[in-house]
Amino acid sequence: MTSLHGVGPALAKKLEKLGLFRVEDLLFLLPLRYEDRTQLVKIGALVAGNRCLVSGEVLLSETVYRGRRNLLVRISDGSGQLMLRFFHFSRQQQAQFQPGVRLTCFGEVRRGSVMLEMIHPEYRILRGDQAAATNDALTPIYPATEGVQQGRLRNLTDQALRSMQEAPPDELLPKTITKKLGMPSLAEAILFLHRPPPTADVEQLLEGRHACQQRLAFEELLAHYLSLRRLRALAQTEAAPALTEGGAEVSEFVRSLPFKLTGAQQRVIDEILVDLAEPHPMMRLIQGDVGSGKTVIAAIACLKAIACGVQAAIMAPTEILAEQHWRNFSDWLRPLGIEPAWLSGSQRVAARRESLESIADGRAQLAVGTHALFQEGVEFKQLALVVIDEQHRFGVHQRMALRDKGKLSAGHPHQLVMTATPIPRTLAMAAYADLDTSVIDELPPGRRPVSTIAVPDTRRSEIVERVRSACAAGQQAYWVCPLIEESDVLDYQAAEASFHRLTEALPELTVGLVHGRMRPVEKERGMRAFKEGLIQLLVATTVIEVGVDVPNASLMIIENAERMGLSQLHQLRGRVGRGAAQSHCVLLYKPPLGRLAKERLAVLRNTNDGFVVAQRDLELRGPGELLGTRQTGLPDYRIANLARDADLMPEVQMTAETLRHHSASTASAIVRRWLGDAGRYGKV
Numbered sequence: 165m166t167s168l169h170g171v172g173p174a175l176a177k178k179l180e181k182l183g184l185f186r187v188e189d190l191l192f193l194l195p196l197r198y199e200d201r202t203q204l205v206k207i208g209a210l211v212a213g214n215r216c217l218v219s220g221e222v223l224l225s226e227t228v229y230r231g232r233r234n235l236l237v238r239i240s241d242g243s244g245q246l247m248l249r250f251f252h253f254s255r256q257q258q259a260q261f262q263p264g265v266r267l268t269c270f271g272e273v274r275r276g277s278v279m280l281e282m283i284h285p286e287y288r289i290l291r292g293d294q295a296a297a298t299n300d301a302l303t304p305i306y307p308a309t310e311g312v313q314q315g316r317l318r319n320l321t322d323q324a325l326r327s328m329q330e331a332p333p334d335e336l337l338p339k340t341i342t343k344k345l346g347m348p349s350l351a352e353a354i355l356f357l358h359r360p361p362p363t364a365d366v367e368q369l370l371e372g373r374h375a376c377q378q379r380l381a382f383e384e385l386l387a388h389y390l391s392l393r394r395l396r397a398l399a400q401t402e403a404a405p406a407l408t409e410g411g412a413e414v415s416e417f418v419r420s421l422p423f424k425l426t427g428a429q430q431r432v433i434d435e436i437l438v439d440l441a442e443p444h445p446m447m448r449l450i451q452g453d454v455g456s457g458k459t460v461i462a463a464i465a466c467l468k469a470i471a472c473g474v475q476a477a478i479m480a481p482t483e484i485l486a487e488q489h490w491r492n493f494s495d496w497l498r499p500l501g502i503e504p505a506w507l508s509g510s511q512r513v514a515a516r517r518e519s520l521e522s523i524a525d526g527r528a529q530l531a532v533g534t535h536a537l538f539q540e541g542v543e544f545k546q547l548a549l550v551v552i553d554e555q556h557r558f559g560v561h562q563r564m565a566l567r568d569k570g571k572l573s574a575g576h577p578h579q580l581v582m583t584a585t586p587i588p589r590t591l592a593m594a595a596y597a598d599l600d601t602s603v604i605d606e607l608p609p610g611r612r613p614v615s616t617i618a619v620p621d622t623r624r625s626e627i628v629e630r631v632r633s634a635c636a637a638g639q640q641a642y643w644v645c646p647l648i649e650e651s652d653v654l655d656y657q658a659a660e661a662s663f664h665r666l667t668e669a670l671p672e673l674t675v676g677l678v679h680g681r682m683r684p685v686e687k688e689r690g691m692r693a694f695k696e697g698l699i700q701l702l703v704a705t706t707v708i709e710v711g712v713d714v715p716n717a718s719l720m721i722i723e724n725a726e727r728m729g730l731s732q733l734h735q736l737r738g739r740v741g742r743g744a745a746q747s748h749c750v751l752l753y754k755p756p757l758g759r760l761a762k763e764r765l766a767v768l769r770n771t772n773d774g775f776v777v778a779q780r781d782l783e784l785r786g787p788g789e790l791l792g793t794r795q796t797g798l799p800d801y802r803i804a805n806l807a808r809d810a811d812l813m814p815e816v817q818m819t820a821e822t823l824r825h826h827s828a829s830t831a832s833a834i835v836r837r838w839l840g841d842a843g844r845y846g847k848v
């Protein structure tokens with residue numbers, strides 16, 4: 165860096181903190197966004213939230229007191245008026261804004277109390293008949309960098325771009341690929357993105373869809389994909405117990421089920437059994453829509469391990485769900501002489517000790533629980549299979565931590581991850597490239613799609629009547645209470661309030677309540693009573709979101725549906741439609757609905773297919789919402805954006821496989837360029 169003009173040791177240190185060590189690193193410090201000062205926007209056409217260049221004539225300027233002194237300058241260009249607001253200003257400045265003075269200004273447009281405003285815009289007074297000056301090209305804005313100003317970054321990148329002319333960075337993508345995709349070379353793309361020429365397609369560039377952006381996004385996605393595949397390949401070199409026995413037990417169990425497995429279930433089970441027979445850890449993701457029958461698949465995988473004389477564990481995200489599994493698995497496996505152990509965070513000390521002992525000495529062949537299963541102090545005798553059910557959020561770091569926890573003398577345990585919500589295929593490719601994926605693309609026969617309507621909450625009493633008649637006909641209903649973000653307390657108070665209102669309105673019904681603040685035994689009692697039909701209407705918070713299975717429930721009301729994510733609503737709706745009766749879901753919303761909210765609720769009314777819902781959720785809200793922002797292990801991409809660029813993934817995948825097999829050194833160089841020496845996920 166110090167070879168650059170104007171960079172001394174002090175600045176070099178600052179740059180190092182930003183991850184910039186070599187001149188080439190500057191080339192990959194791409195503008196975060198661009199400012200468009202290439203054209204003047206008519207004041208009458210301004211939209212709040214945009215950053216624009218306008219020109220106009222001062223109509224009026226005054227100082228007012230709003231707690232502190234404000235300088236307000238009203239300007240007009242004949243199409244409309246705009247207020248410029250300054251909090252800090254000199255007398256000199258104040259004197260400049262005489263009525264009739266012309267100026268240009270650039271800033272963010274905001275909604276003001278009287279008209280649209282710009283707060284502290286950059287401005288320039290125009291002299292005489294001087295015309296408003298526009299820039300030829302978009303202005304690049306670099307990522308916020310402490311202590312290094314935009315102007316400085318522009319200067320440094322200028323120098324880096326000049327030296328790039330002599331020594332361009334290595335072109336790492338095969339020509340066949342860039343040609344096929346119509347992508348520019350790396351050097352062309354970099355130059356263009358740092359200094360878009362006046363002819364650049366502004367709209368495309370601002371949306372991130374320009375071929376030059378796509379060129380770099382492609383390489384970045386490729387780097388992450390390769391890094392995850394490398395992780396996968398490393399796992400393949402590790403040992404795991406090969407589970408080859410137990411075929412007879414599995415067949416016997418399948419025969420004993422009260423239903424016939426669907427073709428899709430059978431196919432996925434076959435894939436799992438093949439993996440388990442290998443002496444390397446399985447790392448498989450099962451994608452299936454709500455109600456596609458994932459639990460029984462988990463049970464069969466566990467049975468296979470147990471029949472081979474080793475232990476299995478199944479972990480669920482909530483106590484309610486873990487308890488339900490525990491009951492299901494106990495019912496299914498007890499006839500075979502298998503007694504699962506139960507482990508949860510809220511267990512009594514004595515019961516916990518008992519569970520821990522039986523897990524440690526191997527008497528418990530199967531352990532069921534929440535993440536308490538993988539906390540300090542839990543020792544398995546011979547854990548060979550870990551099943552993680554209904555995970556919304558399960559990043560690569562968590563997957564790796566789990567593998568290490570389960571480490572045993574015979575190697576690593578096999579891992580089976582089951583998603584709570586389907587994930588669009590392209591997104592799964594990016595987020596779960598270290599896993600093999602099985603898809604259950606078929607529902608058990610006889611399911612009737614849940615009919616879904618959206619109703620304003622002003623018509624609540626009608627809906628209450630609907631609950632009354634459904635229950636009178638022997639059916640059961642869920643009433644899901646408003647989601648109050650970030651607050652357990654408010655959440656449960658809202659649930660209690662609804663519970664009291666509904667109890668009063670429906671005196672002939674038995675109404676139950678389940679919320680996150682109850683003790684697990686109480687929750688369990690409520691759920692069990694509902695399952696056994698003793699409770700007809702269950703008022704609940706979103707604790708019942710995932711996995712709960714009560715086939716006789718055929719009506720679900722969801723309050724404040726407009727505030728929830730599509731995938732979450734689909735997941736909730738999946739609690740009904742599990743039995744023979746036609747099921748209904750009512751999405752109650754607080755009017756008026758915004759355009760986006762309307763569109764989102766329409767998605768649910770129009771489809772019951774979780775994969776379609778997920779795809780729309782991805783388009784409308786982005787991958788963070790779908791996978792959970794923080795815990796996904798989804799990286800912060802520098803230039804790629806999965807909501808926008810996920811459609812590159814199939815090509816990324818093909819390119820990656822070609823590189824891995826035919827030019828491993830290029831593959832490594834790509835990972836190094838974007839993720840540093842260790843690769844993002846480190847060495848395993």
Ligand code: ADP
Pocket residue numbers: 423424425426429452453454455456457458459460608609711713715742
């Ligand atoms: P999910 O995939 O949402 O976890 P579950 O495993 O809870 O779904 O299954 C939903 C319901 O469907 C359960 O009541 C289960 O017993 C039942 N089920 C599973 N597989 C079949 C099948 N092949 N035929 C009929 N019912 C099935």
Ligand code: MG
Pocket residue numbers: 458459553554711
């Ligand atoms: Mg399930």
